[in-house]
Each structure stands twice: as C-alpha cells, then as structure tokens.
Amino acid sequence: MNVEPLCNMPLLQSMYAETLRLYTSLFTLRSAPHGGLTVCDLTIPKDELIAVDSRVSAMDSSFWNTGATSTDNEGEHPINHYWAERFLVYPKDPTSGPLRFNASKPKFPAPDRSSHITGSEPHFTMDGLAGAWLPYGGGNRQCPGRNFAKYEIIRGFAIVLSMLDVELLDSDDVEPRKPDMKFYGLGTLPPKGKVPFRVRRRD
Template identity: 35%
Template sequence: MESELASCAGLKGNDHAKATTMPLLQAVNAEVLRLHVGIGMTRVNETVDMNLGGYRITRGQPLLIFSRLSALNDEAWMRAGRSPENTGCLKEFHAGRFSYQRKTKRRGPGRGGGGGGGGGRSSAGSHGMRYSMDGLAGLWLSYGGGQRMCPGRYFAKTEMISMFSILFSQYELELLDVLGSVEVKADLRWFPTGGLAPDRKVPFRVRRRRSI
C-alpha cells in the first residue's frame, strides 16, 4: 500500500480523489467493512408470495436480513467466483477477495457489485492490480443493498480512505504484540448495530514517518 500512498502524494498534500481509486486501498477498505461491520436490514416483500430456502414469504411480510451471514457464507462466495480456497477463510482478513492481477479474469454469476463505495465498478492500478466488486451484490452488504442502499456510501468510502492515507503517509504504526493480535476478533456484542469493535485491547506504538 505504501507505493499507492506515495503515488497520491504531492507538494500540496495527498490527492484524496486519486487515493479512492487505488486498487489495494479500495480492497483493504472493502475487506475491513466485510469483517467489522454487522448490520440488520429490514425489508418488505412487495411483490408476490414466494418460497425461499424452505420458508414461505407472503406479500407484505417484513423481513430482517443480516449482513454478517452472507459475508461469511462459504458456499455463496464460491458461487460468486470468490472461492475461500483461493482467497482464504472468510473469517480472516484477506484483501485479495476484492483485488487481483489484471491478467486474471474474474468469473462469477450476477450483475454489478455490492455497492458499498465501490458499486459494480472496478479499477486498475499501475502495477497490474485491479479492484472489483463484480458479482457480490448479495454478499457484501456493509452498506445494505438494493434500492435502499446507503446513499452516503461513496462519501463514507472517501472519508475512510482519505483519513487512512493522511495518517499512514505521516505516521508509522507498530503492533506491540504481533502474535497476540492474530487472536483479535470482532466483538459480536455490538452485532447488528454497525461497526464491530475489537474484542480486546490491541496495544500499538505510533511514530512520525520521516519519508514514504
């Protein structure tokens, strides 16, 4: 990520608009939200009666959809062409779920992407890396989904990546307990209210960066 941050640096400061188009920065942002945001979405069946997974859902019946269930569904991600066998366990962080080398073609059913500050867009970087949310419309639900998806998702994405680029272009962060940090999980006591904090304290040291 340092090379992407460096490419966005200038004499007048960081180019935040450019930072939000960097493939790896976008992929890291998407993976953080997948693992550490858990929301519940209320929806109503506005069409006809239907059967879904053995359950009958009548017209007008309210539904509650949890983003974390789809975010950790191995079978669904495999059908979307993002097999956990290739990108790692869904319970663990792996930015490769949303990025790949440009010569590799993603294959998977579905149109568009999961929205969430990326929508169905994909973008390529100078090192052959490409960011893509294609085929993840029903799996990556950190900002909700469908017609009532969060309208501020692009603004939120810009805020997060811009803040990250500012902090990590000027400061270095060092984990004081690297092995212990591997065991840190999302605190599910906050599910499904939004951001999931770490389930324990994570000690770290911050120092100003001399150059990037």
C-alpha cells in the same frame, strides 16, 4: 490532497472492502409490498417485515475466495481472517478476485474472468457480489452516502498514515483482533480485546 486518484488505488479499495466485509454486521429491513415472497419452502406474507443479516453472506466460505484449490480446502486466507487482496483481480491469475473460483454452484452470476487478461496491474472489483457484500444494505435502498463514506474512510486512513508510523505489537496474536460479537447486528464490530500498538510522528 487529491482524493480521486487516492480512492481509486486498487489495493486501498480492496483493504477498504475487506475491512467492511469482516468487521461490520447489520440487519437490513425489507418487506414485500406487492405480494407474498417465496424463498425455498418458506412464504413471507405481503408487507411482513424481513431482516436480512449481512454477516451470513459475508462469511460464506463456499462463495468467497480463500485461495483454496478445491472445494474441500479452506485455503491460505480463511474467510474469518483479514486478507487485504481479497478484492483484487490479477490479470495472469484466473483464481484471483473475491469470488471462489471453483465453487460448484455460485449463488450469483460470476464475472467473465477472461476479460481480465489485459494489462499487467491488478485491479479492484466488486463484480458478482450483489447480495453478498452488504455493509451499506442492498438493492435500490442501500445507503445513499456510501460513496462519500468510502472517500472519507480511505482519505482519513491515508492522512493518519502520512503523519504517523503505526506499529502493531504482538502482531502474531490475532485473537484480540477478532470481531467482538457482543455488537452483532449493530454496524461496526470493534476488536474483541485490547490491540497494543505504538505510534510515532513521522519526521
């Protein structure tokens, strides 16, 4: 199997990124070794341990695109629902991509969306997501194996689905597929309940 083209497919990359956004929760430990760190009105002393919760930024509906047309609208794709195309930019749709297009005060620099009006196919992007998408930690100390992990996750997914037909049963019932918060902060969040499915070997 040629892994490179497979792992560069925009939709598979978006599905991968959205799965990790929605179904991971971890605390990244950091400190300020060079002096006190002031955040809003709080000062964190030098060398004091800081725990950064990845789930807070991953579930910020004022930051992430939900398909909303106004800041008061939840949109077609709420932040607590899986949306396979959340990380795709469509050349003719300036409101596409992972960032909420009309956020009044974006927390991070937004990419220049005019640069995306080329070609006709959607492309995957992580532009503007520093400090918001943190399944591997953040900064220059994030997991060094993250690129290898991405390749293995996408390749494993492709191998399974090339050999098996997997059909979700009761596909309209999303409640069992919600993350189980008993595992909050420990990495992967498994489904809250049993998720029935049928598997058949492909001919």
